[in-house]
Amino acid sequence: MQSVTDFLSFIQSRITLATLIYICIIVLVIILLVILSNHLRRRKANARFEELEKDVNAVRNNSLDYKFNKAKAFAKVNADIMERVNELTPKYNVCIEGMDECDTLCEKAHDALEGHHTKRAMRRMDELETSLKDARERIRIVTKALDNILQKEIEVRDFANALKERYQNVRQVYTTNRNSFYKATTYFDSRFQEIENDFSNFEEWMYACEFNKAKDEGNKIAASIDSLSSEIALCPDLYERTKSIIPAAMMEINQNATELSQSDINLGYLEINKNLNEAASQLKEAEHRIDVGNLKEAQMMISQIGDGVLKLQDAISQEKAAYDEIHGGLEQNLITVSEIQVELNDIKKMYSNIRDRFGLEDWTHRFALADEQMGNVQEASTLLQREIKADQTPLIEVVRYYREFVADINEFKTQIDEMKSKLISASSDESRAQKQLIKLQLILNEVRLNAATRHLPSISSQFEKDIQQAEDLISRVQIVLSHSPLDVPTLNADLQDAIDFVYKLYNNANNLIGVAVMVENAIVFGNRFRSAHPSMNTDLTRAELCFQNGEYTRALKIAIQAIENLHPGTYEKLIAKKDPAVMNQV
Numbered sequence: 001m002q003s004v005t006d007f008l009s010f011i012q013s014r015i016t017l018a019t020l021i022y023i024c025i026i027v028l029v030i031i032l033l034v035i036l037s038n039h040l041r042r043r044k045a046n047a048r049f050e051e052l053e054k055d056v057n058a059v060r061n062n063s064l065d066y067k068f069n070k071a072k073a074f075a076k077v078n079a080d081i082m083e084r085v086n087e088l089t090p091k092y093n094v095c096i097e098g099m100d101e102c103d104t105l106c107e108k109a110h111d112a113l114e115g116h117h118t119k120r121a122m123r124r125m126d127e128l129e130t131s132l133k134d135a136r137e138r139i140r141i142v143t144k145a146l147d148n149i150l151q152k153e154i155e156v157r158d159f160a161n162a163l164k165e166r167y168q169n170v171r172q173v174y175t176t177n178r179n180s181f182y183k184a185t186t187y188f189d190s191r192f193q194e195i196e197n198d199f200s201n202f203e204e205w206m207y208a209c210e211f212n213k214a215k216d217e218g219n220k221i222a223a224s225i226d227s228l229s230s231e232i233a234l235c236p237d238l239y240e241r242t243k244s245i246i247p248a249a250m251m252e253i254n255q256n257a258t259e260l261s262q263s264d265i266n267l268g269y270l271e272i273n274k275n276l277n278e279a280a281s282q283l284k285e286a287e288h289r290i291d292v293g294n295l296k297e298a299q300m301m302i303s304q305i306g307d308g309v310l311k312l313q314d315a316i317s318q319e320k321a322a323y324d325e326i327h328g329g330l331e332q333n334l335i336t337v338s339e340i341q342v343e344l345n346d347i348k349k350m351y352s353n354i355r356d357r358f359g360l361e362d363w364t365h366r367f368a369l370a371d372e373q374m375g376n377v378q379e380a381s382t383l384l385q386r387e388i389k390a391d392q393t394p395l396i397e398v399v400r401y402y403r404e405f406v407a408d409i410n411e412f413k414t415q416i417d418e419m420k421s422k423l424i425s426a427s428s429d430e431s432r433a434q435k436q437l438i439k440l441q442l443i444l445n446e447v448r449l450n451a452a453t454r455h456l457p458s459i460s461s462q463f464e465k466d467i468q469q470a471e472d473l474i475s476r477v478q479i480v481l482s483h484s485p486l487d488v489p490t491l492n493a494d495l496q497d498a499i500d501f502v503y504k505l506y507n508n509a510n511n512l513i514g515v516a517v518m519v520e521n522a523i524v525f526g527n528r529f530r531s532a533h534p535s536m537n538t539d540l541t542r543a544e545l546c547f548q549n550g551e552y553t554r555a556l557k558i559a560i561q562a563i564e565n566l567h568p569g570t571y572e573k574l575i576a577k578k579d580p581a582v583m584n585q586v
Helices: 002-014 017-060 064-077 079-114 118-149 151-176 178-207 211-262 272-291 295-358 364-390 395-453 461-482 488-529 534-548 552-566 570-577 580-585
Strands: none
Touching (some): 017 079, 017 118, 064 118, 151 211, 178 211, 178 272, 211 272, 272 295, 395 461, 461 488, 488 534, 488 552
């Protein structure tokens, strides 16, 4: 105590009060810094511990136990998996030990922090980080191996989920259209219940880890859903056909049969009532099979019933078409047969009249064949009428004979028309030549008459020669016509020569007379100006001399030129209007 007192006395003697205060402050600051540093280290350690604690919990809260236990259960019923699970067991145990070690280190670090042993806690956390890293890697490896083992379950589960989704879709379609299934709803409800039971079996196999059997059960469910989906798509259509479409077609058949019977069309051979009654009975049986779910059998029956109804419809339509075809053209074809007979007789008469005249070939054999064919057509006509009147054979069969009958008539008529055309063609050349000959004679007489009535002062000698040549050509044609048998090629050639020459003569004569008339009109017009115009008098005198000498074209040129010199354009108007009265307008 004395020593302390002495020490304090020494300090008081050596250190001032102010210095002492400063020293105390520094000491306090150092103490505060130490306390703050420790506090910060503890906060940092606590924060690190919290993060590591989270990591430990994350490692602990994995699916390793669940997957390993499931793999062990899977291995019990799958011998091929047992060996792989046994190989993984030591690694799994190491993972468990690693997680336990992490838990232990975590507790030690926590205890150190609670005891304010920060450095010791930090060392434990370093060890914990290393253990966590190792544990994560081991757990990842073992989990991956377990996933490979459990891949079968995943595949089966995914397959099952897809099946359930498809099942719900099919059920939704069925529920939405339930009214379209009528009594078959009982059957379909039972089918849906069966599939749900199969799903329950599937889950039991999955729970027992019997994945192969679960997959087989899933395949069975898939086949059931496929079958059920097809039946749900088919059933409403089958009901519609049995309840609506086919009955409507049967009713239409009945109505058509009644109408045709009233039109005297015999449909007895079709036994319509019997067939419709049988179809109605079969339709009821088919509907019953739909009700109880025998859709395939019902579909086959409905198809057969529908085919029978369609065949009956076709048979009625064909019978009506045959009736319309026969009765629509029979009368006209019978008239055609009579007309052919008349034409054949006319052809025979025509042939006998012109045979020698035109040197035709002998048609005796041809007429014999025609008579035979005519007899066959008439016999077919009689048989056909008798068959139709008897009304014992279906018209669908009679119509074949009727068509052959029509084809024979058309072919025979074509032959008769060809025979008649050939005879008419042989005689038409003579008739045409005679008509043309009369026409040529009339034209030649008109040429003579025009030349005589115009009192032309001079006509060339060639004109008379041409008239004589025309008469000679006409005489040649008359000579050919007078011979028998008639030489048709020579007749046609001589007639064409006569036609060409006479028409050329007619055109030349008309042109000559037309020019002469125009000369006379021009001179008459110019006479009004002769006294006042000496040049006009001279030109018209020249024109008159040419006219008297038969030079009509030259006379016309002189007269026109004289008039044009005095009154330009006047004669053009005369020519354009072809009216001499225009001369008086000047």
